[in-house]
Amino acid sequence: MVDGEALDAGFFSRWMLAAAEDVEREADRLTELDAAIGDADHGGNMRRGFEAVRTALRTDADGAGPGTPGAVLMLAGRTLVSTVGGASGPLYGTLLRRAGKALGDAETVDVAGLAAALRTGVDAVAQLGGAAVGDKTMLDALIPAVDALPRGFAAATAAAEEGAKATVPLQARKGRASYLGERSIGHQDPGATSSALLVGALARGGGA
């Protein structure tokens, strides 16, 4: 458990690599969820993007990786924008780039600082996509997760997973699922689901 500790660049790299593993493992499920109310490409797109993040983190700075938490998130964000495509690329890319930018060039950050930076990123996502809580999007997992994050990674993970599950009865108002109108009700949102994976990977940033 690293909740009380200073989080360094190594923590952030491990977080991204853990997220890449989780996305790889869950890609088929993300695609299944997307097939029901979208266009059946979310798993493949996220897998391609996080695979590229993994490569970018390993090859940056001659294998040493980026030197600060902010630099890790900015590199991951840029990589997602240039490899994912679809709506997920710009949205996840913006989330991580803006959070990374908010961290500046600090060598370490505590959990409260991470929560504040992620909130900046989440706000940028909301603005870019024009969405709010309850629209059946990734925000339904991210916003409760950021709210809970000061209480620790486990609380954030639980909040994200609960938020993702709570998208099931919602009618989509943004993104491709919104074309279905009422028929989008009864399905879990794939974007909220992948967001919960990203939050869930935080707990493994400590290397446990």
Add this chain to the structure above:
Amino acid sequence: MKMLINVPESVVPDALRGMAAAHPELAVDPDSRLVVRGDAPVAGKVALVSGGGSGHEPLHGGFVGRGMLDAACPGEIFTSPVPDQMARAAAAVDSGEGVLFVVKNYTGDVLNFDMAAELAEDEGLRVAKVLVQDDVAVTDSTFTAGRRGTGATLFVEKIAGALAEEGAPLERVEAVARQVSEASRSFGAALSPCTTPAKGSPTFDLPAGELELGIGIHGEPGRERRPMMTSGEIADFAVDAVLEDLRPDAPVLALVNGMGATPLIELYGFCAEVHRVLAERRVPVARTLVGNYVTSLDMAGASVTLCQADEELLRLWDAPVATPGLRWGL
């Protein structure tokens, strides 16, 4: 589901290698995923760049050539391409007269093209954007992502492309592209879902004896499911849905578009029904195009796109075009 592919991961670059082989007049780069006019940049001409997810062929790569697009950026199947790709395309075709991005209204396409426009403008290019949003099956409201871009994309790319070929300035090309976009509406129906190579099975279940009304072009389910209808009944439904939103006071351009797996004999039969309904509604038809142009992989079904066209738009529609997908007047 059997498919004529090697592995799902290489479907897009494999198709681009085939395009390169078949069309030496185009510069096709399967690695950076660009389809560019062989003679680009064309001096003194505004350049048109479009792109979007693959799986809609011949849109967009098949519409690159004289009188239409200067470049197309194919993304993964049903996935918007990335900003770097679009910015590279813009740089490759800009003659100094500026670039028009033709963007179908999907969240991903809009976000990526916005980012690409910023990148291109940072490099000193003049960039304008036109959004295509013609699908009346989606209510355009604050409660949805807005109407989807479908068949009208072909009208916008053909007509604005003809105007650019004549040497019109960027502002004029953009204005006419917007006019065409705003004067066009579409409605589609699916008889079967489609199968993406990555998923390998149909994107939704459609039992025998039922059809899906108000579909898009990404294998997403439509608004409504009904017991199977005849070609004439589908034409009544589709044309009336379009005319509810578009009340033409001039002759229309009509696109009777196949979704990919419906044979031409059925499309022509459907075209006859579309003309019948339009005649009953007293809407004169100036030009008709029938075929598979804005497709959704192997989906069966058809869409109808109507564009209210004045004399100038008809003149530009009739102007010469030389692309893999559309070719006339040469």
